[in-house]
Amino acid sequence: MTTARAYAATSATEPLVPTTIERREVGPLDIAYSGVCHSDIHTVRGEWGPIAYPQVVGHEIVGTVTAIGADVTRHKVGDRVGVGCMVNSCRECVNCLAGMANYCLKGNTQTYASVDRDGTTTQGGYSSHVVVVEDFVLRVPESIPYEAAAPLLCAGITTYSPLAHWNAGPGKKVAVVGMGGLGHMAVKIAHAMGAEVTVLSQSLSKQEDGVRFGADHYYATSDDTTFEALANTFDLIVNTVSAPVDLQSYLSLLALDGTMVNVGAPAQSLPISVFGLMGNRRSFAASGIGSIAETQEMLDFCAEHNIAPEIELIEASAINDAYERVLKSDVRYRFVIDAATI
Ligand code: NAP
Ligand code: ZN
Ligand code: ZN
Numbered sequence: 001m002t003t004a005r006a007y008a009a010t011s012a013t014e015p016l017v018p019t020t021i022e023r024r025e026v027g028p029l030d031i032a033y034s035g036v037c038h039s040d041i042h043t044v045r046g047e048w049g050p051i052a053y054p055q056v057v058g059h060e061i062v063g064t065v066t067a068i069g070a071d072v073t074r075h076k077v078g079d080r081v082g083v084g085c086m087v088n089s090c091r092e093c094v095n096c097l098a099g100m101a102n103y104c105l106k107g108n109t110q111t112y113a114s115v116d117r118d119g120t121t122t123q124g125g126y127s128s129h130v131v132v133v134e135d136f137v138l139r140v141p142e143s144i145p146y147e148a149a150a151p152l153l154c155a156g157i158t159t160y161s162p163l164a165h166w167n168a169g170p171g172k173k174v175a176v177v178g179m180g181g182l183g184h185m186a187v188k189i190a191h192a193m194g195a196e197v198t199v200l201s202q203s204l205s206k207q208e209d210g211v212r213f214g215a216d217h218y219y220a221t222s223d224d225t226t227f228e229a230l231a232n233t234f235d236l237i238v239n240t241v242s243a244p245v246d247l248q249s250y251l252s253l254l255a256l257d258g259t260m261v262n263v264g265a266p267a268q269s270l271p272i273s274v275f276g277l278m279g280n281r282r283s284f285a286a287s288g289i290g291s292i293a294e295t296q297e298m299l300d301f302c303a304e305h306n307i308a309p310e311i312e313l314i315e316a317s318a319i320n321d322a323y324e325r326v327l328k329s330d331v332r333y334r335f336v337i338d339a340a341t342i
Helices: 038-044 146-153 155-165 181-193 207-213 225-229 247-251 274-281 292-304 316-327
Strands: 002-008 017-023 028-035 061-065 080-083 086-088 129-131 173-177 196-201 217-220 234-239 254-262 283-286 311-314 334-338
Touching (some): 038 316, 061 146, 146 292, 173 181, 181 196, 181 207, 207 217, 217 225, 247 254, 311 316
Parallel strands (some): 173 234, 254 283, 311 334
Antiparallel strands (some): 028 334, 061 080
């Protein structure tokens, strides 16, 4: 075992504190930067169910390979790499065999708060280093700024995957609900794919940024006339909101055969009206991160289109204040921890 520095939650209600954790010996990768996802907050606060403490979260990891196990062929010492939300899967189920470990029927091994192969609880990226099996490690193109690359490993892939699956592209009208960490990446990626992009945010306070990220239109959902003006408009709505929203209002914005896909993951169930779907033969769906192959495709796509997350780099000791700002929708647009400060 080897000791890593980390910031951990010790209960659902205490601030995160510096600590050390033990990791497997073989082939660690030195973490350079670690993004702060709203899922980290849902998890440490027990909103998605009870977890074991202490728990280190963080699943937007970029860093450098410092050592490799004897059988490793995909990565070498010195490579700039990334690790996202999952670090293993059963490798046997029909979904794993189809290359979609994110939908592993036995549940993939998540980067944190999951049972690892050796029975221990996985500990995530708010840490000095991590040990990950090679085929769950991604190549991070050199042209993507190092500190801005981390959020691609969750916010990037979680929005790229549904946009690609539901064919966002030229001639398609795509709405993005909520312009936080995931939402701002959805705007950039959908724009780069060639879609006509509309942001539906709680207010117009981030409109200038939205337009800079590639939005063609920007509306405030606090303004009731928005829902009248945009009725029956969109081919695809990507909902990134971390809290429950009134689904019927958003479904009414879908055009014929349009789909609303939730990537936002509030703990509460969202009631849905069958009649709301029946008009315009609408679909409601949800999407979970993306496969490893798709994550690599997304990283290469972002490099090719010069897309990177907008980040605020913080020292690890600022993590608890950063959580408060995320909860107030006061994030521009992803906090990233400089792992050297852990
Ligand atoms: P975030 O940075 O906090 O962004 C969420 C945005 O939603 C906020 O910036 C805000 O946008 C809007 N919002 C927040 N509270 C709201 C409310 N009460 N009513 C209406 N709008 C509200 O969070 P994130 O990191 O992007 O994550 C978003 C959600 O996706 C979380 O639930 C997270 O757990 C989930 N997630 C899911 C997956 C997956 O695989 N499906 C992966 C990663 C994250 P405006 O200020 O623009 O209104
Ligand atoms: Zn995440
Ligand atoms: Zn599986």
